[in-house]
Amino acid sequence: IYLNYLFEPTLQSLESLFQKLIQKGKIQLRGDTRTAAIVLLSPLLLSLIHQTSLGGEKCRILDMEKFISTHNDNFIRGWIEIL
Numbered sequence: 001i002y003l004n005y006l007f008e009p010t011l012q013s014l015e016s017l018f019q020k021l022i023q024k025g026k027i028q029l030r031g032d033t034r035t036a037a038i039v040l041l042s043p044l045l046l047s048l049i050h051q052t053s054l055g056g057e058k059c060r061i062l063d064m065e066k067f068i069s070t071h072n073d074n075f076i077r078g079w080i081e082i083l
Helices: 002-023 033-051 064-079
Strands: 027-029 080-082
Touching: 002 027, 002 033, 033 064, 064 080
Parallel strands: none
Antiparallel strands: 027 080
C-alpha cells in the first residue's frame, strides 16, 4: 500500500517536475529523472523513519533541518546543472 499510494506517486511527481524543468531549459540532470528522484527522496525518508518510527531520536538524534539542508545542497551540486 505504501509503495503504490505514497512512495511511487511521490517519485513520479519528482520525475515530472524534473522533466518539466529540463523541457523548459532551466536545468540539466547528471542522470535520468527516476534515479535523481530516488536519490533525492530516499535519504530523507530513511532519516525520518530512523528518527521517528525506529526511535532513533532517543539513541542518536539527528538535526533534521541541518540534514535536509545539507542533503539538498549536495543533491543540487551533484545532480543538477542550472542553465
